[in-house]
Each structure stands twice: as structure tokens, then as C-alpha cells.
Amino acid sequence: MPAAEPGADGAPSGGGIPEGIVFARIFRESSGRAVATLARVFGDLDLAEDAVQEAFAVAIERWPAVGLPPNPGGWIVTTARHKVLDRLRRESTRSGREAQATALLGAADPEPEAEPVADDQLRLIFTCCHPALAPEARIALTLRLIAGLQTPEIARAFLVPEPTIAQRLVRAKRKIRDAGIPYRVPRDHELPQRLPDVLAVVYLVFNEGHTASAGDSLTRQDLCAEAIRLARLLHTLMPDEPEVRGLLALLLLTESRRAARTTPAGDLVPLADQDRTRWDRELIAEGQRIVRDCLRRNQPGPYQIQAAIAAVHSDSTRAARTDWRQILALYDQLAAIAPTPVVALNRAIALAEVAGPAVALESVEALPLDGYHLYHATRADLLRRLNRPAEAAAAYNTAIALTENAAERTFLATRRANLS
Amino acid sequence: MKQYLLAVHMVEGEPAPSEAEMQRSYKAVDAFNQELMASGEWVFAGGLLPPDTATVVRAQGGKVVTTDGPFAESKEQIGGFWVVNAADLDAALEIATRGSAACGRPVEVRPFQEVPE
Numbered sequence: 001m002p003a004a005e006p007g008a009d010g011a012p013s014g015g016g017i018p019e020g021i022v023f024a025r026i027f028r029e030s031s032g033r034a035v036a037t038l039a040r041v042f043g044d045l046d047l048a049e050d051a052v053q054e055a056f057a058v059a060i061e062r063w064p065a066v067g068l069p070p071n072p073g074g075w076i077v078t079t080a081r082h083k084v085l086d087r088l089r090r091e092s093t094r095s096g097r098e099a100q101a102t103a104l105l106g107a108a109d110p111e112p113e114a115e116p117v118a119d120d121q122l123r124l125i126f127t128c129c130h131p132a133l134a135p136e137a138r139i140a141l142t143l144r145l146i147a148g149l150q151t152p153e154i155a156r157a158f159l160v161p162e163p164t165i166a167q168r169l170v171r172a173k174r175k176i177r178d179a180g181i182p183y184r185v186p187r188d189h190e191l192p193q194r195l196p197d198v199l200a201v202v203y204l205v206f207n208e209g210h211t212a213s214a215g216d217s218l219t220r221q222d223l224c225a226e227a228i229r230l231a232r233l234l235h236t237l238m239p240d241e242p243e244v245r246g247l248l249a250l251l252l253l254t255e256s257r258r259a260a261r262t263t264p265a266g267d268l269v270p271l272a273d274q275d276r277t278r279w280d281r282e283l284i285a286e287g288q289r290i291v292r293d294c295l296r297r298n299q300p301g302p303y304q305i306q307a308a309i310a311a312v313h314s315d316s317t318r319a320a321r322t323d324w325r326q327i328l329a330l331y332d333q334l335a336a337i338a339p340t341p342v343v344a345l346n347r348a349i350a351l352a353e354v355a356g357p358a359v360a361l362e363s364v365e366a367l368p369l370d371g372y373h374l375y376h377a378t379r380a381d382l383l384r385r386l387n388r389p390a391e392a393a394a395a396y397n398t399a400i401a402l403t404e405n406a407a408e409r410t411f412l413a414t415r416r417a418n419l420s
Numbered sequence: 421m422k423q424y425l426l427a428v429h430m431v432e433g434e435p436a437p438s439e440a441e442m443q444r445s446y447k448a449v450d451a452f453n454q455e456l457m458a459s460g461e462w463v464f465a466g467g468l469l470p471p472d473t474a475t476v477v478r479a480q481g482g483k484v485v486t487t488d489g490p491f492a493e494s495k496e497q498i499g500g501f502w503v504v505n506a507a508d509l510d511a512a513l514e515i516a517t518r519g520s521a522a523c524g525r526p527v528e529v530r531p532f533q534e535v536p537e
Contacts, residue, residue, distance in 0.1 A: 132509060179531050180422050182508035 028148035030073035036120035051080035129198040137172035246304030249290035253310035256283035268411040305334045324353035357385040373402035389419040424512040429526040430499035448522035467500035
């Protein structure tokens with residue numbers, strides 16, 4: 001349990017109340033489903049979200065005093081629904097909105113099921129990740145509406161000022177309403193185009209938590225946990241989609257190494273040097289099980305292949321035992337379907353292990369990745385192994401200048417200092 | 421049912437398309453327009469003559485000022501547009517996808533303001 005943060009959940013500041021943190025977390029876990037249910041009932045995302053926010057305010061005040069309700073999800077839906085009905089009754093007396101308010105009141109009268117229809121959450125996810133919304137907006141909406149994170153938490157996670165996140169959310173919801181983004185699950189024939197956007201959002205959230213783009217610590221564990229939760233939700237809702245499985249496996253296998261990735265001081269430990277006894281065996285087992293399943297079904301895709309690569313790493317109890325040839329073969333497969341410069345860069349790392357650093361260096365020289373710090377870090381490492389310390393030092397300098405993550409900078413600076 | 425403006429982008433000074441490409445896009449846009457009319461999605465459409473044929477009128481403060489040239493200073497200009505009926509943005513985007521493929525240019529989709537009843 002993280003240390004209590006005063007004010008983070010609305011609890012009084014000055015130490016915070018641990019109970020309040022627990023309640024906030026429970027609320028968060030149920031609020032996504034509540035928003036989804038109410039959005040279906042009222043056909044209005046904004047209304048649903050506002051109502052759940054109001055219910056949150058009530059919960060945070062009342063639950064510590066009277067205790068947790070037996071069915072928090074049901075409590076939230078009921079409370080929020082009453083908030084909406086109150087608001088609609090108030091507004092129906094104002095001219096101009098009578099027709100709309102009456103219609104919504106009529107639609108809302110039957111008591112909605114406390115348990116959401118599975119489609120409710122899918123509808124919500126696909127709407128939040130609609131391609132007509134800007135990528136940052138999709139992430140903010142997903143974290144807010146589905147993960148139930150509050151604006152300050154989202155702002156802290158991405159190191160962006162709170163008003164910026166607040167504005168992003170306002171604009172996104174306004175666009176959904178004004179441009180007429182429909183609240184529905186894409187039809188089967190639309191899925192190939194729409195699903196990648198959803199997976200990309202989850203992956204971006206995880207990636208941000210895995211290696212924070214700025215700030216002092218290497219990782220932000222809560223974001224990774226949130227991303228995995230979202231990936232699991234997608235897996236529950238769309239169990240037959242191969243890339244959904246692939247993404248979940250990739251996240252689990254990547255997360256399994258968390259404890260070994262940093263020293264207690266927060267310094268970066270590269271894969272080759274990690275203490276593999278600190279890897280989470282359960283996450284690895286689950287991830288590998290999913291990968292085996294994917295291989296059996298033989299409908300490969302980029303996330304599944306990346307998961308397979310992660311699985312090969314997880315197979316080796318010691319770095320020296322890594323089956324680099326298999327990893328290289330998987331990267332060849334990945335490059336065939338997703339021929340991006342970053343894939344070529346990652347492939348080069350495997351290539352170096354199989355064919356030596358000279359061949360690998362040649363394969364990355366022409367890549368258009370000048371603004372990417374890991375490109376220069378990779379070049380630096382290859383140059384170091386080729387005994388070209390002056391060029392390696394220059395590459396390390398460029399890499400350091402391009403990342404704002406303090407742990408990464410320290411690591412790269414140490415590598416540079418150790419050059420002969 | 422909503423209405424959307426599908427505005428075709430063009431860039432001033434860009435090289436003119438080949439004769440073959442022009443033929444292709446005329447035929448494709450023509451066929452596309454027929455589809456829109458048949459489906460009831462068509463409201464209005466047309467191609468515009470180039471920006472240098474434009475004139476701007478400002479009639480504010482009791483004065484009228486007429487100037488040569490388009491309103492926007494930028495190189496990006498509207499080349500033509502469709503106005504369509506569509507149930508929601510996804511439907512409008514689907515129409516715009518076909519329109520963009522037909523005319524070979526980017527198409528911007530803007531919703532019209534709802535007219536109060």
C-alpha cells in the first residue's frame with residue numbers, strides 16, 4: 001500500500017487517512033463499470049461521468065464514517081443515477097431543455113442492472129480511444145473514465161500540469177458531443193482498424209509507467225498496474241482477439257522484471273545484469289502460458305511477437321543462456337509485419353549477439369532515429385564493444401542530452417565514465 | 421441526422437497532378453457523387469476555382485472594403501467541398517474516406533452547428 005498522500009483522495013490533509021486511500025481505490029475499481037452502465041442508460045458520456053464524480057464525493061465523505069457498502073459498484077450506480085435524475089428534474093423546469101430532460105427521465109425510470117452488460121465497457125473503451133481524438137486525449141479519457149483516475153493523478157503520472165489535463169478532458173468530451181462521435185462498439189469489420197488504437201493507448205500507459213519519460217524514478221508502478229488492469233479487462237471482454245492476448249502477455253512478462261530493473265537506490269540495471277531470481281515467477285508463468293496459446297492459434301501480430309521475444313528472455317535463468325538466435329528470428333518476423341525504425345533498432349541488439357557488434361552497428365547507421373535517446377545509447381554500446389571509445393563517448397553524450405529521466409542519465413553517464 | 425462539411429484541402433503552388441491522375445480523380449469523384457445522391461447522403465457539393473479567383477468583402481462599421489485574394493493567408497486552401505447527411509461522425513468519416521480516395525486529397529470533416537428548433 002503506498003504511503004498516504006494528503007489530499008490525494010479528498011481526505012483531510014495532515015497525514016491522510018489510510019482508510020480513505022483504500023476506499024478511493026475501491027471506488028476507482030468500480031467507477032469504470034458505473035460510468036459505462038450510466039452512459040448506456042442515459043446515452044450521454046458527460047452526464048454519466050459528472051454523476052459518478054458526484055457519487056465519488058459522497059462516497060469519500062460517507063464510507064469512512066459508515067463503512068464500505070456490500071456492493072460498491074451497485075451503490076455507485078444507484079447514487080449516480082439519483083444525481084442524474086435530480087439534475088434532469090431541475091433542468092426540465094428550464095425552458096429549452098424540457099424535451100431532452102423529459103426524454104431522458106423517461107428512459108431512466110427502470111432500475112438499471114447494477115452489473116453492467118459486457119458491451120457497456122467495450123463501448124466506453126472504444127469511444128475513449130476513438131481515432132478522431134488526439135492521442136493524449138485518448139489516454140486522459142481512458143485513465144479518467146475507465147481507470148477512474150482523478151485529474152491530479154493523471155497529471156502527476158504524465159508530469160503535465162493539472163489544468164492541462166483538465167482542459168484536455170473538457171475538449172475531448174466536447175468533441176465527442178459536438179462532432180457526434182457515436183457511443184457504440186465497432187462492428188466486426190471495423191475492428192481491424194479500431195482495435196489497434198485501443199491497444200496502443202494501453203501500451204502507452206504501460207510504457208509511461210515502465211520508463212517514465214521524465215522525473216527521478218525509473219518507473220511508476222501504479223501506471224503499469226493500471227495498464228495491466230486495462231489489458232486484463234480487454235482480455236475478458238474480447239477473449240478471441242489474438243493481439244489483445246499478445247498485449248496482455250507482453251505487459252505481464254515485462255512487468256515480471258520490475259524488482260530486478262532497479263537497485264534499491266533507484267539506479268537502472270540492464271537486462272544482461274539483472275538478478276533473475278528477483279523476477280516474478282507467477283507473472284512469467286502466466287505470460288508464457290498466453291504466448292504458448294498464441295503460438296498454437298497461429299494468428300501472429302506485433303504484440304504477440306513482442307510477447308514471444310519477452311518470453312524467450314524469461315526462459316533463461318541466466319543472461320548467458322539467452323537464445324539470441326530465436327530472438328533474432330522473432331525480430332525478423334516482427335520486422336516483416338511492422339517494419340519500423342525502432343523495431344530495426346531492437347533487432348540490431350539481438351543481431352549483435354548473434355553476428356557481432358560490427359554487423360549490428362552497420363544495420364543501425366542509416367536509421368532515422370536522431371531524436372531517440374535509446375538509438376544513441378545503442379550505438380554507444382556497440383561502439384564501446386568495437387573499441388571505439390571516442391565515438392562511444394560522443395554517442396553517450398547525445399543520449400544523455402535526449403532523455404529527461406534521471407535514472408537513465410545516471411546509467412548512461414556511468415557507462416561513459418567507464419570507457420577506457 | 422447531422423450534417424457535415426467535407427472540405428477538400430489543396431496547397432497553393434503544389435505541382436499540378438498528371439493528366440492521367442486528373443482523369444482518374446474526375447471519374448472517381450463523379451462515381452462517388454452518384455453514390456451519395458443515390459443514398460440520400462448528398463446535400464450539396466462542388467469544386468472551387470483556385471484561390472486567386474477569390475474576393476473578400478468586409479462590411480463592418482458602416483464601411484465596405486473589397487479585396488482581391490482569399491481570406492486565409494496560408495498556402496493551404498479549400499479546393500472544393502461536399503455537404504452530407506450522416507447519422508454520426510463514424511458515418512461522416514466513412515463518406516470522407518471514400519471522398520478522399522476519389523479526389524486524391526485530404527478531406528477535413530467539420531460538423532455543422534445544430535439549428536435550434
